[in-house]
Amino acid sequence: MKNYLLIYILIYSFNSYSQSKDTIYFLINRKDSLIKKQIATKTNKYEGYRIIDEKTLVINTKRSSDLGGNDIQYETFDSYSFSFNRKNDTIISNSYLKTLNLIISRKKFINIKKKGYYFDTSGFLYFFIEKTNHKNKYILRKVYPVSFE
Amino acid sequence: MVDNNNNINWILENFKDDNNPSEFNLKLVMSSSLASGTNASTVKSGDTFTISINSNTLLNRTSIGLARTLIHEGIHARLREFASREGSNATSFPGIYDYFRVYKKNWDHQQMADFYRGTIAKGLKKYDNGQHSKQFYNDMAWEGLANIKDANGHQNQIYTEAWKKLTPTEKTRIKNTIINHKKNGNKTCQ
Numbered sequence: 481m482k483n484y485l486l487i488y489i490l491i492y493s494f495n496s497y498s499q500s501k502d503t504i505y506f507l508i509n510r511k512d513s514l515i516k517k518q519i520a521t522k523t524n525k526y527e528g529y530r531i532i533d534e535k536t537l538v539i540n541t542k543r544s545s546d547l548g549g550n551d552i553q554y555e556t557f558d559s560y561s562f563s564f565n566r567k568n569d570t571i572i573s574n575s576y577l578k579t580l581n582l583i584i585s586r587k588k589f590i591n592i593k594k595k596g597y598y599f600d601t602s603g604f605l606y607f608f609i610e611k612t613n614h615k616n617k618y619i620l621r622k623v624y625p626v627s628f629e
Numbered sequence: 630m631v632d633n634n635n636n637i638n639w640i641l642e643n644f645k646d647d648n649n650p651s652e653f654n655l656k657l658v659m660s661s662s663l664a665s666g667t668n669a670s671t672v673k674s675g676d677t678f679t680i681s682i683n684s685n686t687l688l689n690r691t692s693i694g695l696a697r698t699l700i701h702e703g704i705h706a707r708l709r710e711f712a713s714r715e716g717s718n719a720t721s722f723p724g725i726y727d728y729f730r731v732y733k734k735n736w737d738h739q740q741m742a743d744f745y746r747g748t749i750a751k752g753l754k755k756y757d758n759g760q761h762s763k764q765f766y767n768d769m770a771w772e773g774l775a776n777i778k779d780a781n782g783h784q785n786q787i788y789t790e791a792w793k794k795l796t797p798t799e800k801t802r803i804k805n806t807i808i809n810h811k812k813n814g815n816k817t818c819q
Binding site for chain 2: 516518521524525526528530533536538539540541542543544545547548549550551553556558559560561563593598599600601602603624625626627628629
């Protein structure tokens with residue numbers, strides 16, 4: 481019995497060690513319409529996600545079409561942007577996925593921020609995970625928080 | 630660009646027009662209503678430009694990062710002040726008018742990425758008393774000028790033309806410099 485307990489503790493410790501507390505894994509729900517994905521086009525190579533927080537209102541600014549015109553400010557939902565480079569994607573199996581400490585809901589992901597950790601300044605590493613068309617295969621994608629000025 | 634006490638007074642200096650009174654006011658305010666991912670914004674309303682700094686993220690920002698944001702927004706205000714002056718036209722400010730013709734509402738980010746990164750880097754070096762390498766300040770100047778919100782609304786975000794010209798190695802180095810500094814940089818303002 482003691483041996484089994486020791487093996488369990490060792491496996492648990494190894495798993496916790498390999499998954500740093502500074503790394504966030506977020507499983508993307510394709511059906512969630514408040515997770516927007518931007519894919520590269522011929523003229524615009526930027527790729528990224530925008531996670532919308534419908535519970536928080538912020539002020540956004542729209543530029544005037546006139547060069548010297550006044551800006552327009554309006555209320556909108558807060559959102560968090562993450563860029564990625566798909567060349568750095570890796571494919572993982574379902575069994576590997578199960579070893580990760582996953583966040584599976586957008587609300588829980590947003591809660592990282594509500595705990596006082598701003599995505600951009602927290603120092604966390606972020607990985608988004610997407611299901612592929614192949615059974616039991618997932619894309620593990622390193623993403624970077626984006627800030628604007 | 631900065632005075633002996635490291636105050637970034639140059640932003641205010643830029644609103645002087647020789648001995649003539651400026652046509653515009655410049656306000657610096659803290660705001661708790663900016664989007665989480667927005668460090669700061671510069672908004673024109675009538676004869677006033679308001680630079681709003683995101684107060685929610687302030688405690689997590691580094692001293693150099695904040696200085697860079699102020700310089701970045703100061704350049705926005707300065708460029709837009711040129712463009713908004715009474716009688717401003719393509720003859721008085723040909724560069725600005727040409728960028729507006731090509732990039733429409735993204736004109737000032739594109740112009741800043743092309744021509745003002747050096748100004749930002751120089752200001753940062755002065756503010757920081759040159760404690761880092763020239764490369765570090767040049768890399769830091771890229772934040773907010775690599776990918777930008779598409780103000781024209783065609784896409785959510787676009788890369789600036791200046792960023793597109795960099796090699797993959799340069800892009801990786803710049804991203805790493807910015808990420809490492811956010812994680813390990815000094816968060817106590819001078």
